[in-house]
Amino acid sequence: MSAVVDRACLVVTGPDRPGLVSVVTAAIAALGGNIVALDQYTDDPDGGEFFQRVVFDLPGLAAAMPDLRRELGEVLEPVGLQWRLRDLGVPLRMGVLVSLSDHCVLDLLWRVRRGDLPVTVPMVISNHTAVAGDVRGLGVPFLHVPSAPGEREAAEERLLELLVGNVDFVVLARYMQVLSADFLERVGVPVINIHHSFLPAFVGAGPYRKAKERGVKLIGATSHYVTPDLDAGPIIEQDVVRVTHADSAADLQRRGADVERAVLSRAVLWHAEDRVVRHGNQTVVF
Amino acid sequence: MSAVVDRACLVVTGPDRPGLVSVVTAAIAALGGNIVALDQYTDDPDGGEFFQRVVFDLPGLAAAMPDLRRELGEVLEPVGLQWRLRDLGVPLRMGVLVSLSDHCVLDLLWRVRRGDLPVTVPMVISNHTAVAGDVRGLGVPFLHVPSAPGEREAAEERLLELLVGNVDFVVLARYMQVLSADFLERVGVPVINIHHSFLPAFVGAGPYRKAKERGVKLIGATSHYVTPDLDAGPIIEQDVVRVTHADSAADLQRRGADVERAVLSRAVLWHAEDRVVRHGNQTVVF
């Protein structure tokens, strides 16, 4: 993924009505932009919600952003549309929280290093120290924030001090602590989790054990935005892998790890490219 | 699948202990059988449960079956093993129950006709008449047993009259009636269902609508043995297909239908070939 220059991404949502696509594309054309990708979705042609993502090239984008924002606002807001605009040449800053398992965090950092995930990683934070050496070896700051029983509140305060202002989104790369509703509100940026089951099956702890007990023939992983309701937030991506009666719970865990890291890396990529739009408790992924 | 002659299938289960595989294979060798396939599984090498399926060729099998049974019993029962023996040249008789949807029943009957499912089909029974023409067109008897509210008990009585003694297993090929525990006991043969979700997610009615509401990115189907607990019996086979935000609940239903018929036909094939061994609420599929 080579560096992107002079490329913007505009996401627009609002009540559908005839002509909206044309309004948006005409506005971009009028500003001198060349559309290189466009996706559009309406959940109901009769009075539903309208979603559009447009990627366009514009010479001198970085300098032109303030003007762009003003002019887009003047066109889009009068017709009732909400919008967000990003310069895709400015990568999002991703904070990572992790506990003991290394497979998700190392896969993310390796993808960032090889240029496949357009993000920067200001910090990896863990309530353990198991992954410290690997993380620092990949050139990424590692911070230890213990989270002993009874100290959860203090731990969350410390996390907020570290994260707020420094990251654009947070990834829970197998972080085995439940974050409070208060934390989610105060952190102020999207939080993406990877859950080691095919949600909504096997919510909560021990999903591989539960999967073994239920005798399922496929196990899965789900990446979703975190909300105060445990494992119930909007799903970004899911995948599964086939298992048999002969796989032990440990086998499920080992094979599931491959699915977890694959699903999480896709969800993070799509979020980083601004392809995901939340819609109630669902997502539109362009 | 050409006709199979002189081929037997022996399934053995019991408490594991050293030498069991050898006991079984020596018994077959002593009887003159040539093993063509053997699968074996122990859920725990230290004192677990032992499962074995052996397929063997024996000239003159049909005539030899009574002797075989007696001799196998003499060898296997003293070491605490349960066993079942089948002549694979005698296909199982499959009864099918269906409501309005035709995709599962027609796919099963088409596979039987082309010789891909080693079963015979004495009858298809429905609480509607929608599929009567197609079923009879494929040369299979169709019987109508209405099941109006308040008449469920009478309907089950009628089903039992038709099925008991005439079929070796029953397939619910999208039969939208819940069968009573009393029926399941009295029918006396295994009953296989296809549920249109990736169990244990979305138990009960309306799984595609529930899947749409939850915003899942994969939908699935599950074939399982029916028990008195709704959609909670031992799973035989499952599969999934990818969907997106743009798929309506009707799209999910249409795309799910392809998964349903594929999953059900695999489950029926494996049951017909005696590859499935129930183990508590799980299955071993050899």
Place this chain on the structure above:
Amino acid sequence: MSAVVDRACLVVTGPDRPGLVSVVTAAIAALGGNIVALDQYTDDPDGGEFFQRVVFDLPGLAAAMPDLRRELGEVLEPVGLQWRLRDLGVPLRMGVLVSLSDHCVLDLLWRVRRGDLPVTVPMVISNHTAVAGDVRGLGVPFLHVPSAPGEREAAEERLLELLVGNVDFVVLARYMQVLSADFLERVGVPVINIHHSFLPAFVGAGPYRKAKERGVKLIGATSHYVTPDLDAGPIIEQDVVRVTHADSAADLQRRGADVERAVLSRAVLWHAEDRVVRHGNQTVVF
């Protein structure tokens, strides 16, 4: 798939340049159309080829088609764009050619009957008679055009008499005759084939036997537009299924049949919805 009324599909291609998306969407807005789906693709933002598919609703579409065509031509042709416009309420007419295998043709006809494939089927033609009963049983005309060695030219003449003017595209649903370049030119409509391998592996006859000999671990099927070069035309869709050493060539054929019919039905659906744009020897599938 309920009947579609007042819904049009416009496909536009041509040399890319800034503002094209806006030109097209503004034209549709000016004509009173409400865009319900839009896909766009440029193979190279710097001077590549531009592809766009727009689906829009317009009250009174059927009556307005002539005006629409004139006005779209006036807008799109001056900027160098080629275009095609369809009223999606008028289903394409699909002619089917088949030899002995029934799985592809029956699956297509069954999907048409249940309303999942928006086409009509004026005729099924075969060089054998094996599928005549099933086809007619589904209410579709069946015609027998034998194709003995030495009579290929006469057979193709007969096919042309039947097809030309009566169908909008032709599907080779396991038709085991190679069609001549002359036939392809004179039939004048797209011809879609299903090849029973994962192309470009195993071109030509006997792909399952070749797959078995090579010892592959996945087998596949490929649907493509037919060109005079055998099995080398633009690919529309492909898929695979896992196999093992224990599967015989007959097993591969049986399991491959499921992939063939699934792949072909998707390719036909996408063609029927005008989602496929040919681009040299490749396809853009929106």
Place this chain on the structure above:
Amino acid sequence: MSAVVDRACLVVTGPDRPGLVSVVTAAIAALGGNIVALDQYTDDPDGGEFFQRVVFDLPGLAAAMPDLRRELGEVLEPVGLQWRLRDLGVPLRMGVLVSLSDHCVLDLLWRVRRGDLPVTVPMVISNHTAVAGDVRGLGVPFLHVPSAPGEREAAEERLLELLVGNVDFVVLARYMQVLSADFLERVGVPVINIHHSFLPAFVGAGPYRKAKERGVKLIGATSHYVTPDLDAGPIIEQDVVRVTHADSAADLQRRGADVERAVLSRAVLWHAEDRVVRHGNQTVVF
């Protein structure tokens, strides 16, 4: 994957005849072994080739190995069987050759470290130095053997000096040099390659570019034993991933990398567990 103690793996091949399974299992029982897994395959029940893999537990295995070998030889060789016996508690030694791409080698080493691949890694050798830091950071010796044009023979000599006697098999983890038939003979151990296409499609260099040109809708990777014929050796494992017209050749390379490392790690695991039996130019994978 916890350490395995007192567990042996016996692989037997030879001309099939009645009673072979019983001969093998009786021999193991006579030696005091408890069979924990058994797979068996005959490519043709009438006079074909017989393959069997048995895993069994035997207290004091390490000390008993010489006796075991002698006694198994006395039983198996008179009936025409070839066999190999391994103490699964003694991991195979894996040598890795790599060029510039890091994804395969790092994934293998990471799996070894977490205990998911039962091998040791005496050395990683590269004709470049790009991965030296990462490999050594994972505690594995890295050796640089340049392979400039005109020096291939000298490079192969150097490789042989390093590998022979020190490794039990060699993995080409994206090693972009063709090894000579002479090297393959002299190295004396199996060599496993990962090829970045779904073989037999796209043999040789540049498979992703070729895949893009052909317009395929799935790309794949294939792991196979290396023979003197380029990319034509027995296939161990393959897999694919879906792509679209919108994926550039660079996208294919990036997405293919995930399939490559997954396929290679499965092939290496199966080889390390002695699950793979070569059979002409095919493999039996138990």
